Amino acid sequence: MKRVRIGGGQGFWGDSPDGAIHLVKEGDIQYLGCDYLAELTLSIMQRQKLKNPKDGYAKDFIKLMETIAEECKEKNIRVISNAGGMNIVEAVNQLSNVIKKQNIKNYKIGYVLGDDIKDRLPELMKEGLEFRNIDTGHKIDEIMDRIVNVNVYYGHEPLKECIERGADTVIVGRCTDSALFLAPLAYEFKWQKNDYDKLARGIMAGHMLECGGQVTGGNYDFDWRAVHDMDNLGYPIVEMTDDSFYITKTEKSGGLVTEESCKEQILYEVHDPSNYMTPDVVVDLSRVELEEVGKDKVEIKNIRGRASSDKYKLSVGYHAGFKVVTHLAFAWPDAYEKAQYAADIIMKKMKRKNLKVEDMRIDYIGLNSLHLGLADTSLEVVNNLNEVVLRIAIRTLEKEEAYKIVPEIAPLQLNGPPGASFFGGRARIQEVIALWPTFIPKDAVKLTSHIREVE
């Protein structure tokens, strides 16, 4: 029976390359999928591209390919990634350079264009599309002059076309994370558009792989102490046949695959489990079953699918002001009281400077910055704090406003309550990019698959 093994090599832009490299060496895989895009990544990449037209993609991927491309070609492991971000063609150029430099022969790079529709927006609006915000119902007009990027979350089909045409590596932008993995499975098993249960299984294969180590013992709430050799955490492998689906990892790596590690990932960032929407298929997980069938091997059963809607989700990022986060540490005795007093001093100064904020937070790292109002701030806890870090965060419309607080933190080492310790240098002002959730009819989008043969 035909069996396909796919590795999940990256959980996000900035993830360690070690898992992917190990999968190529030891994973006995035919495909490696590498996910680099989170919700806001494209906006960040677009900003980079505006500063430098040769920027705007995940350079980490090119570095990874420098290490693995030759071995992948030898073993016929095909690599599929959304590392193209906002500059797919430049990512293809850079990978071509690597392939040429390493003298790898007969190499084909597949890529998909058409997800970046920012320039088409005015034309589409003239045709009557309003791109209303699905949360607020507002028309997109109100943010038109602040839009950073507009990208379509599309499905697996154009990627599958690249694989059919012999691509050794496929580089795309904003397809769904799970489509990176569904594409090779649909190709291998010749799944058709209406094989809903199978497509749903392929989507969930992607869902289990797209966060890298999160299914193999990373972020494992069930029993994190039981995870062995976390420094060498194995990244996940999906083993798929036409009618079965397993999660596993290599024997030589650390980590684990258990019923519980799979449970924690399978509903991760899912909303209604009976209605998990993707552009390829709507997945029904409401009766899903997990079973440990061997060491570090879990079978996933009973995933159902049904037809997807006629719309794509859009990823629209728009400029929404600035923010800055400052830190100042205090030690025992009276660490919390001193930090509170320092916060008070800053607030008085900001009032004198007439600071205009959209939002502001004061938290105490070491006490309540994560669990906020749920943290235990009883006198017993507070009085015995060895140290605490005052964290002040502000969000403003204008950059100059955000800057008002920046130079005021460090001086409190000399001018404030005793024992203050400033670290990390002056705070950096960050641009705030907000998301505008909306949809576009599928037939308004033109996606094209391309192949570049590297000679």
Added chain:
Amino acid sequence: MARVYLKDIAHGRSGDKGDTCNICVFARDPKDYDFLREYLTAERVKEHFGDMVKGEVIRYEVPTLKGFNFVMKHALDGGATISLRQDNLGKSMASALMRMVIDDYENEKKGDKNENQ
């Protein structure tokens, strides 16, 4: 009579989509699923989070996993980069839920048993 944290009888994971946070929660011991189904209602979760979660909380049950998925709207102070929270992506929201204190845990379970008898 035992006083337990939710973490003692359940495990889970949280994540974000914009300003919406979801927390999946699973019974550590499958036998506790029915108790959790009774006890860990959407209302109770909403009440637990208080000001931290501004919108509605919806609970989806997944009996085959002995678990639930809680979807909480307006839970991340605007979410992503808008949020000024240290944990703007909601990674620690699961542990914030897990510190829920369940009083009389044994009693509640006994109560269930009594009903069954």
